[in-house]
Amino acid sequence: MILTLKSGVKKSDVDALTRKIRELGLTPHLSRGAVKVIIGVIGENEHKYKSVLESFDSVESATPILKPYKLVSREFRKENSVIDARGALIGGTRVAVMAGPCSVDTRDNLFTCARAVKKSGAHFLRGGAFKPRTSPYSFQGHGLAALKILAEARKMTGLPVITEVMDTRQVETVARYVDILQVGARNSQNFDLLKEVGQSKKPVLLKRGMANTIEEWLMSAEYVVSRGNKNVILCERGIRTFENSTRFTLDLNAIPVLKHLTHLPVVVDPSHGVGVRDYIPAMALAAVAAGADGVILEVHPKPTEALSDGPQALLPVMFDDLMQDLRRIAEAVGRSL
Amino acid sequence: MILTLKSGVKKSDVDALTRKIRELGLTPHLSRGAVKVIIGVIGENEHKYKSVLESFDSVESATPILKPYKLVSREFRKENSVIDARGALIGGTRVAVMAGPCSVDTRDNLFTCARAVKKSGAHFLRGGAFKPRTSPYSFQGHGLAALKILAEARKMTGLPVITEVMDTRQVETVARYVDILQVGARNSQNFDLLKEVGQSKKPVLLKRGMANTIEEWLMSAEYVVSRGNKNVILCERGIRTFENSTRFTLDLNAIPVLKHLTHLPVVVDPSHGVGVRDYIPAMALAAVAAGADGVILEVHPKPTEALSDGPQALLPVMFDDLMQDLRRIAEAVGRSL
């Protein structure tokens, strides 16, 4: 960590600071420039002490050198992690496609959808049972009943199933029914929930919070992995910006950045990241071209009957077309679908 | 709600849409301009049907006319709500001051701090027991032990106590020890937690999520109020923007906007909204000048020993000076401290 001291700092302040640094078990390296005094702080766990050292009035800024995350970092593990969810892989050569409705509404709609996406080549079935809705007056999900329908659909199609878990108290039940636990954008820094899914045996798809930097997102992943669950899939789903012609701004820059920083697989959710049906296929293709390990897409046979997010649901026929295009892009970047 | 249809929409599409509108129990009012067809949709709960109507391919956009929140709106209740927390009021003429350390560390430090802020005129004692930390390796709070220390400090000073609750499973315990439940920025859309504190009898201080619009924030408040807990205090604590010389961007615009839209009291947290000790007093003064009903401030007797957020903690002597200045500003806007 590099401490830049305030201009005109007194010797006694510098001494107090170096004393504290030594007390913390770290080694200070003082460097006096023409204008500024700088202290290099050498030792482990520098992030742990950043706040304490910044609390000194003599310190203008503290710049850490090391990354604050460990287990999820590319330094910790050089090879890509490949996650196995009931036999289907995420993070290998094949691009994973997860598809299904935003929320499970009727058994019929879900089954129709499951059969359709299976036929078009999807590898996972998605569907919401517990729904995080901005309004308390909106449909909140069919809960347990939806979990059971999802499990039936898995039986019917053989597709592993992914659904969102919102509350620490739901984790055990949800994990009993599905194959991947999704932590949504609004819970990306719900640390108790992260700890709880960190103790589950099921893989976790961790969406990026709409205002989280990539570093914060990796710290949330570190919460899960440090509790013992190594099977974390990162999911870019759009960040909040000033642009208002799309629901969020899909940050595809995050794909190459994550590939550099972490060994965890990266999937992209263009449905939420764009929010308008007609624009979603283009962004799914872009995600795979940029190196994503998978995409998660909302598909609904009758969007005008959907209980949530109908405007961004692809029709099965659109999804089928998209799968053809995705296959060509996957091959163009040396992967398969 | 106003539906703007896509250019060149067919008659059969318009018919399908108006049929659906009637099926939903709403009344369509068709209006054909030179370029665009528009449908005014009249009826209750328009927000409930926005997504369904936007799902139609013929619809370009749907613009609601009514606010999506009800119970928290100024229309629902004209007079300001005044919240009573163990006898101390928030939302009346007096500007409420909540002060204390970011997290409860040692009993001694807390007691020193509590006595100091009481002496300077604070009305509430704040202190974290459960801490939402970006890193799993950072101090996570002393939990129950901290709650007990807070309760002791209340006994000693008479100051009502506020602390954060992070997990649905903690609500009952935390409510037993403290007087105001704080829901933090990272849990502002943790809807299960909002429902849970909505069933508590204790007032709730609801921080704004760092990427939440004012409307979304009011919807989160509506979650709490619609579960039966009317005692919600809104707390602006900075939003996330591109500016990096401060920790967040304190959005003081939100104060007059909220005063127009809602009857709930509004307090401001300049400590988190700025993040640098020396800049905090200016923003506390600005908040009160803009009409805030209170401020919540981090104070620590020994910031360099603080287990979290030391760089933004005011020293007791700085807090004492600030209280003098706050008093003058409060009086300048016709209030007291």
Next chain:
Amino acid sequence: MILTLKSGVKKSDVDALTRKIRELGLTPHLSRGAVKVIIGVIGENEHKYKSVLESFDSVESATPILKPYKLVSREFRKENSVIDARGALIGGTRVAVMAGPCSVDTRDNLFTCARAVKKSGAHFLRGGAFKPRTSPYSFQGHGLAALKILAEARKMTGLPVITEVMDTRQVETVARYVDILQVGARNSQNFDLLKEVGQSKKPVLLKRGMANTIEEWLMSAEYVVSRGNKNVILCERGIRTFENSTRFTLDLNAIPVLKHLTHLPVVVDPSHGVGVRDYIPAMALAAVAAGADGVILEVHPKPTEALSDGPQALLPVMFDDLMQDLRRIAEAVGRSL
């Protein structure tokens, strides 16, 4: 335009408003809901009157129905515009590649670079003569000397040349030497400059301002087109967000949105949109997969000698590899390179 009036508006206020609407040559359509009074305003040029009508105290909000731009809209012209710059096309089936150094430094470096990108298959040569630099102490470009070097490089390679113009007083000179005038992100709302290049006969590549919505960007394009210059190319180059691991956030969502809204061609600048050499190829591929009509890339034979933006310059060998990959992606989406 839809005017939503404030709750409890008086009849006299409504009358004053409808009188004004009629005075402006527009027709008001009054609609009284249970809670709100709404006035639909029918007539041309509604945007022109938005501000005036919003100035009435009785008006809560004014929502335009029509787009504020005309000449650049897809409604105005259904087919894609194809721009011809000295015989090379932008906006047709072939994906256009523009490559070269950030700024022209030495004649040798530019010629080496020009030959290399030509050999790898680029269609245009880029290079800065006038440089918009954040610091007054940074290299500001070689100006006229650089323009002459660019013209020589064009003669040598046959590649049409693109360079930035920053000041109204430079337009004539720059247009004499190069084939496409670039308006940079920082001048995207320099309206006098837009008017000036609107009177030029040379095509204009208009970068998106780092804080401009897509609608504002199209309005800037409308400035150019409405002055008589139809040959505008839109260039997405990243918007400013809170994410700090990349220089900007490349908004690829903008590609399908623009393809829906406008007939103008869209190119993408991943070099500025990401800012880190190693991440740029992934984003160039993503841009073409999402439907971009071209990419503009910084290439430098010796980045450590570059006078600006070395960290984001591709080496010629990297550019050559990227061109192979771009070709495959272009073919996968039914285009050529």
Next chain:
Amino acid sequence: MILTLKSGVKKSDVDALTRKIRELGLTPHLSRGAVKVIIGVIGENEHKYKSVLESFDSVESATPILKPYKLVSREFRKENSVIDARGALIGGTRVAVMAGPCSVDTRDNLFTCARAVKKSGAHFLRGGAFKPRTSPYSFQGHGLAALKILAEARKMTGLPVITEVMDTRQVETVARYVDILQVGARNSQNFDLLKEVGQSKKPVLLKRGMANTIEEWLMSAEYVVSRGNKNVILCERGIRTFENSTRFTLDLNAIPVLKHLTHLPVVVDPSHGVGVRDYIPAMALAAVAAGADGVILEVHPKPTEALSDGPQALLPVMFDDLMQDLRRIAEAVGRSL
């Protein structure tokens, strides 16, 4: 500057880098941690060499230690700068109030307005002659005719006059008629314009670009000052964020930050920073409470006749009330009005 090298960097790469550092006339200080190699780079003008050193593939990041601006920094000049514009001061004990219409429309309206704001105690008259409008179809300002009306109003009231200059070619003319040249938010990084006003003798009010960091803004100020014009007034006018209930997000945090970093005076424009008449007074008061040296406010006798920005214009009677409140706040923070 601190260079952090990539993990596993080779000795030959480190040697190449240190050789380059010495070639640039700087001194490298190598420091090998357990995980990372760091090079401290000592010498003047580190910012000048940041880009070059970051261009090396072995460098992960370069962190400057010194500020990139000099003449505008608090280190360069400890005392506050006080700007004199035709005898009226900005930056001293008195809080400066600039008021008037967004744009000059009719001579009558301007004169009415000028007399009103003078009577209420304003110190400067504002009014736009050249207007930067998002749409080419909006009113673009009366230009020279408006400058003449402003000069007449100055004669009548004695108030110094401020107006915006948009184009390098206008600077000389505008400077002939008015007392302060305003550079607008959209031209905050129009570097040729900054250089041009830097050669003027008239004080410059430099608005913050809607996506500019405070550091970039100070660099724009440095452009003006380094050309010889020391009389720069910084004006915070709101930054662009995701919040959409106000036109922009007024960043009052910037006031204490700027007071720490620079000696230049800081004024605030709540009219543009909020955009809604009813919310503006609260933010004007907040600005002064936070330490602003002045406010600039839009006032119009007949907002519904204004040719631009009517919705945010205060009526003269509202302005008069606000002046009373501002006076009380100014006194509460030890200043006068």
